[in-house]
Amino acid sequence: AQTVTQSQPEMSVQEAETVTLSCTYDTSENNYYLFWYKQPPSRQMILVIRQEAYKQQNATENRFSVNFQKAAKSFSLKISDSQLGDTAMYFCAFMKLNYGGSQGNLIFGKGTKLSVKP
Amino acid sequence: GAGVSQSPSNKVTEKGKDVELRCDPISGHTALYWYRQSLGQGLEFLIYFQGNSAPDKSGLPSDRFSAERTGGSVSTLTIQRTQQEDSAVYLCASSSRLAGAPGGNEQFFGPGTRLTVL
Numbered sequence: 001a002q003t004v005t006q007s008q009p010e011m012s013v014q015e016a017e018t019v020t021l022s023c024t025y026d027t028s029e030n031n032y033y034l035f036w037y038k039q040p041p042s043r044q045m046i047l048v049i050r051q052e053a054y055k056q057q058n059a060t061e062n063r064f065s066v067n068f069q070k071a072a073k074s075f076s077l078k079i080s081d082s083q084l085g086d087t088a089m090y091f092c093a094f095m096k097l098n099y100g101g102s103q104g105n106l107i108f109g110k111g112t113k114l115s116v117k118p
Numbered sequence: 119g120a121g122v123s124q125s126p127s128n129k130v131t132e133k134g135k136d137v138e139l140r141c142d143p144i145s146g147h148t149a150l151y152w153y154r155q156s157l158g159q160g161l162e163f164l165i166y167f168q169g170n171s172a173p174d175k176s177g178l179p180s181d182r183f184s185a186e187r188t189g190g191s192v193s194t195l196t197i198q199r200t201q202q203e204d205s206a207v208y209l210c211a212s213s214s215r216l217a218g219a220p221g222g223n224e225q226f227f228g229p230g231t232r233l234t235v236l
Contacts, residue, residue, distance in 0.1 A: 033223050035224075042229070043207065043229055043230050043232075044227065044229050045209065045211075045227035046227075047224050050224065052223075091161060095223070103149065103213065104166070105153075105163040105166050105174070105177070106151070106153070106161075106163065106225060107163065108161035110160045111160065
């Protein structure tokens with residue numbers, strides 16, 4: 001069974017600074033995806049960034065980037081130039097690929113509550 | 119709107135009553151997922167529908183929980199004889215069938231239904 005661990009229940013960062021959220025996972029699968037989702041107080045889950053396990057290059061999306069270390073099973077999220085709107089719960093998630101390439105369900109970590117302070 | 123919708127947004131019920139939660143996925147998405155989000159357990163997978171295949175019910179916590187997906191579109195999650203521990207936010211998500219399809223590896227979430235069992 002796959003597990004996802006986020007060891008930082010809460011973090012805070014000053015506006016415009018950089019923050020890194022940690023995530024580790026455990027799996028015996030070789031083909032999978034990793035995601036970071038953001039959940040603001042509105043409760044709407046929003047995809048922040050995704051990483052295919054077969055790609056060695058780290059994914060980036062504007063101010064968001066990941067450090068994917070497959071051998072170490074680590075998938076951290078870096079947020080640069082933090083903005084007040086980044087305040088939210090951040091969930092790391094794992095998804096394996098089923099036979100035929102169809103996707104499976106997401107397995108989530110417990111989340112990290114990020115507060116961006118002015 | 120083109121997003122995933124869920125109804126009702128909030129539901130308060132008495133212990134022992136049955137409840138039905140509805141999810142309208144994004145048009146054309148063949149995969150539909152139900153998750154539960156609670157303070158104690160975090161985000162848990164419940165059930166997964168993929169096209170005409172038999173659903174993956176491996177995450178359902180008890181036989182009081184069931185779900186249907188009619189016509190490959192709308193889904194209803196039913197909880198019978200509700201208990202206080204069923205209180206949670208129930209999230210629905212949909213996605214394209216194949217991870218390799220455009221946006222296929224992203225699950226799009228609805229706003230959730232907050233269920234409170236008194």
